[in-house]
Amino acid sequence: MTNAVETRGLRRTYALDRRAKTGRSEVVALHQLDLEVAEGSVHGLLGPNGAGKTTLCKILATVLLPTEGEVRVFGRDVRTQTRKVRRDIGIVFGGERGLYTRLTARQNLHYWCALYGLRRPAVRARTEQLLERVGLVDRADEKVEGFSRGMKQRLHLARGLAGDPRLLLLDEPTTGMDPVSARDFRSMVDELRREGKTILLTTHDMDEAETVCDVVTLIDGGRVLAAGDPRSIGALVSRHERVEFDFVGPVAETVRDLLDLPGVVGCTSVSPGRHRVETADDDATKAALSLLVDRGATALTTSRPRLEEVYLKLIGDRGMAVR
Amino acid sequence: MRVFTASFRFQCQLLRRSPGDLSVLVTAPFFSLLFLSMADQAHRSALTPYAVVAPVFMSVWSMSLFVAGDLISRERGTGTLEGLVATPASLSVMVIGRITAAVTVSMLAFAETWLIAWLCFGIVVRVPHPLMLMATLATSALSMAGTASVLAAVFVLVRSARIFQNTLSYPVYLLSGVLVPISALPEWLRPLSKPIFLYWGAALLRDSLSPSDVSSPVGRLLAVTALGAIGFLAGRLLMHQVLRRVRVLGTLGRT
Structure with missing residues (x-):
């Protein structure tokens, strides 16, 4: 099986504001991180706040550059083959932000689909398909600002799928969701896995990781602590x-x-x-x-x-x- | 082109949902009223074309500056900027498509001004050169969008770039002869007018409202287009550099 994601010696630092007088000039978010995500798998990234999970997602999404090391998505370098990498990825950030709330769900998806270079008929078809998939067909022409947290998150997922990506990055997608919405969301992830998509999911939720992930990687301080099948990783303790x-x-x-x-x-x-x-x-x-x-x-x-x-x-x- | 047209349509949808963003269409009639009153009071009918064209160009340019500046801040605020950058589409093209939409809508200021002149002053502004008028409005709109995209790039890098937005409004109206003839400017300042596309666009628009022939129409339209294209290329280049810089710094999504 080939790797959807491969990082070697990945290091990412952020410069600190000198005025903060912390005595440090930079903070290390990822520290020589080596990670492999097999194509077609659901890979969980577990770690506390500040572990480096979101930083890794942003690097894979090409909105952040690595400070050092090598990062490949389906064999393509995120630094030099940025546009090709972008064609293969979709990203879903957790939380309320990331949608045009004054527009309808359909208008949101039309725009995001168009940004992947689809022609108008294809944009319309893809939008309908996505609305169907996330169960928002009946609410498609309502403004997003009136949506519940769970509905917004489903729309987030649809947005992430606008370009029909091979790799879907889900950054804490169920944060703040009620248990029913979270369960529905997980079943959608399961469906995507069956379709052969690769999913990298960051989460704090152990049950979520145990339920949906084929492999989990525990990271802290930008370092990998452990990795393996969530059901057998218990052997570590x-x-x-x-x-x-x-x-x-x-x-x-x-x-x-x-x-x-x-x-x-x-x-x-x-x-x-x-x-x-x-x-x-x-x-x-x-x-x-x-x-x-x-x-x-x-x-x-x-x-x-x-x-x-x-x-x-x-x-x-x-x-x-x-x- | 697909990204451009999709962004154009998208901005029109946003403007429909946020009518407050079209405030220039509220201020344009007041400017028209004021400028036409001044020309009327001074009995200087030669200034009437300036009084008609100035509110239009002021509205459209101020709209393009507003959208260019606010677009990035709003995308940051809604948390969509990182998502947009992560798509294969060019952010420059998205920005230009969206500014062009706003600029096109704000062209309604021309109709408002026409109505004010007729209803309040009995002046029927005739258009003896309609094709020239259309061509001037179209090239000026694209040039405004191209030039304003430079500002959008600056906003990606610097979050408090509002000062640039202000600097590029009234000083530019005066310098480019939109508001008053450049003959009213000191001699040493006049050469600075010609590199501004607004100078060529405003002059052409005035000429298209005048019964006499428009001199060197193609050359002057080319000047508007070329200066707009320079703005567009500068904006694109700057956006590319700025995006690289913020990806290194990690400040793209910071609000």
């Missing part, structure tokens, strides 16, 4: 399966017996009355489950470490701080 259970009453004896089982490597309390056993293999899991059923444990579940745990483990809980 633990290779073990876990069994969680509720237990009413003294649990010490049960814990001791669990730890005596071969293949059980740990047992911790995760919340009052709820506990987690970590096992090294399937046999140990079966034995632990059997013992817990015998002792009257309830609400038993088995799972692998979730992406959220990996995120918190690698990036840490830094509250509101931004690097």
Whole structure:
């Protein structure tokens, strides 16, 4: 499989205002970043605020130049083959901005489609197709300023698809969306994947990344911390399966017996009355489950470490701080 | 050309939704009233063509400056500037298409002035050279859009470029002989008038309203077109350089 995106030693810095007197002349947004996004995949980019996700999207969208390093989109250099790269990409920035709110959805899309050099009949056809796809046909002639957040975001997605791009960059597209709109949005992403489009999605939402992404890359401080399949990336924090259970009453004896089982490597309390056993293999899991059923444990579940745990483990809980 | 026409149509749609942006069409009749009153009061009928042409060119040029300046700021404000730059279309062509639309709409100032002259002063402005009038208005509109695109490029780089916008209005009207004959300017200042396309355009427009033959019409139309083309090329070159610069600095989308 070829790569839709390839970065090698990508570095991007921003000059700081000298008047700010921070003692630094520049801030590093991306630090020797190496990244590969396979064609046809949905690739999640996870990281806290200031990690460099939007900077990377902007470089791939050609609105920002790399300071150092190589960046290729479908094998084309973003520096020297800018116009060709632009034909292959669509970008959707999150948030309320990015649309002409005094115009209708149809007028917005007509213009964006025309900017990709389509003739008028093709512009009209593409616009109708996009409105249909994002479910805005019935509201197409209403001004965008009256749209809900979810409708605006669907129009954003349609705008990003105006040029029928091979690579779609989605920069935190579900921020501020209600759960139903976010779910609809994810199903649209899934549809696009089935059509063979490559999607690079930046998000804070672990569930979103786990649900829609084939591969996730965790970045922080402009560096890649980890990358892999969101369902197996949990191995980075633990290779073990876990069994969680509720237990009413003294649990010490049960814990001791669990730890005596071969293949059980740990047992911790995760919340009052709820506990987690970590096992090294399937046999140990079966034995632990059997013992817990015998002792009257309830609400038993088995799972692998979730992406959220990996995120918190690698990036840490830094509250509101931004690097 | 597709991007130009799409941008032209798009700006017309925006203007329909934002009638406040057409304020020049409100001020043009007042300017007409004022200038025609001054010519009438002074009993100088020779100044009547100036009183008719000046509000038209002032409206159209001020509209092109306004749109050129505001277009980039508004795109930044709505968060669409980065999206526009990320398309394969040339930002210069988009800008020129949109300024041309605004300029074309503001040509309605000519009809307003004509009506003011007739209704308030009983002056029926006749057009003995209609083709010349049309050609002058068309070349002047394109030249204004081309020249104003330089300003749009400056706005991409400098967010507080409003000062340029102001500098290029009244001093230019006076210098180019739009408002008063250049014979009223000091001798040493007059050579500065000719490199301004407005000088040629305004003179041609006045001549197209005069019964006598228009002298060297082709040469003068070419002068308007050539000066507009220089403006267009300068705007395009500057836009290219400026976009490269803001992509290096990372300031393209900053509001």
